[in-house]
Amino acid sequence: MTDKISVNCRSMLTEAITRMSKMFEDKHFVVVSLRPGKDRTLDQNRLWFAMYKRIAEMTQIGEPEDARRYCKLHFGVQILLNEDAGFQADWYQVMRPLTYERKLSLMGGCNLFGPDGMPVTSLFNRSQGIQYTDRIVSYFTGQGVYFSDLLSQEAA
Structure with a gap:
């Protein structure tokens, strides 16, 4: 049982202390790690979901979840194939033989990988996350989708 809490206001600080106290009462041992800073993955995920x-809204791709599946398969998988030999070996052995439609479906919620689908973006480091964003922007800008307002909010 691991909890991760980003404390960015007094109410979240109170919640963190309350959860830690409850865990201590229940288990009698608690390991706590603290670090200053903002959790970049939350901001990055928020941006990606706004982009999806x-x-x-601006293409015929379908729902935001369809856009997410598409981006994970077309951009995220390619980044990991290029940069992670272990991912590449497993992908080629397990996923490559599947049909495109099956691969695409596994990128979203499914029984095998759970509600978030096959882990792709969750495996990214910071640099890979930036590449992913850049590839989405580059491809879909060519399809007439604009992201400048979302990206300027991210920079703020």
Whole structure:
């Protein structure tokens, strides 16, 4: 049982202390790690989901979840194939033989990988996350989708 809490206001600080106290009462041992800073993955995920929504609104791709699946398969998998030999070996052995439609479906919620689908973006480091964003922007800008407002909010 691992909990991760980003404390960015007094109420979250109170929640963190309350959860830690409850865990201590229940288990009598608690390991706590603290570090200053903002959790970049939350901001990055928020940006990506806004981008998926925009793609769904401005293209014929379908719903935001369809855009997410598409981006994970077309951009995220390619980044990991290029940069992670272990991912590449497993992908070629397990996923490559599957049909495109099956690969695409596994990128979203499914019984095998759970509600988030096959882990792709969750495996990214910071640099890979930036590449992913850049590839989405580059491809879908060519399809008439604009992201400048979302990206300027991210920079703020």
